[in-house]
Amino acid sequence: MNSRIVFYTAAKTSYCEKALRRCAAGLDVSVSGARYATESQSLGAQLIEAFDDCDIVFVIGGLDFTDRRCVRTVLSNAVSRRQPDEIKRIKNEGGSDACLIRSGGQLLVLLPDDPEQLEHLLKGVLAQYLRVFVKSA
Numbered sequence: 001m002n003s004r005i006v007f008y009t010a011a012k013t014s015y016c017e018k019a020l021r022r023c024a025a026g027l028d029v030s031v032s033g034a035r036y037a038t039e040s041q042s043l044g045a046q047l048i049e050a051f052d053d054c055d056i057v058f059v060i061g062g063l064d065f066t067d068r069r070c071v072r073t074v075l076s077n078a079v080s081r082r083q084p085d086e087i088k089r090i091k092n093e094g095g096s097d098a099c100l101i102r103s104g105g106q107l108l109v110l111l112p113d114d115p116e117q118l119e120h121l122l123k124g125v126l127a128q129y130l131r132v133f134v135k136s137a
Contacts, residue, residue: 001030001055001100001135002030002053002055002056003024003029003030003032003054003056004032004033004053004057004058005033005035006047006050006057006058007034007036007037007059007060008060008061008062008071009037009061009062009065009113010062010113012114013036013060015056015115016111016115016118016127017034018115019118019122023118023119023123027127027130029056029130035050047108055105055106055107058109059108060111060112060113061112062110062113063097063099063113064113065126071110075101075108075110080130082102084101085102085103085104086101086102087099087101088129089130090121090124091125092112092117092121092124094122095114095116095117095120096112096114098110098112102133105137107130109126109130109131111125
């Protein structure tokens, strides 16, 4: 299954990309590339472009903000216009949580901007979810 990474106000991009690629390879998910967004409008544009080509889009960063830049706030405004099939929060012990938004055959995965937390999530409950999603496609 094809995917893309969108870094949203992320700082540890190369470390996170390496961790994600390493974990995704074991899940039959290929990562076609990475893009960058520093504000909500560019994030929206990157997501539209990514979902034209990919089934899964990983957004790394923006989860720890508490203001209008928070990726959850930005996306909740976007999905309020179209109800997704599933929204799921994945708890990460001692770190940032992940969030999944599934609509039809496409999946948006929000991940923390920390390679260790990202890898912990992608080797745990999130890996199980992704395996089921890939098999059902």
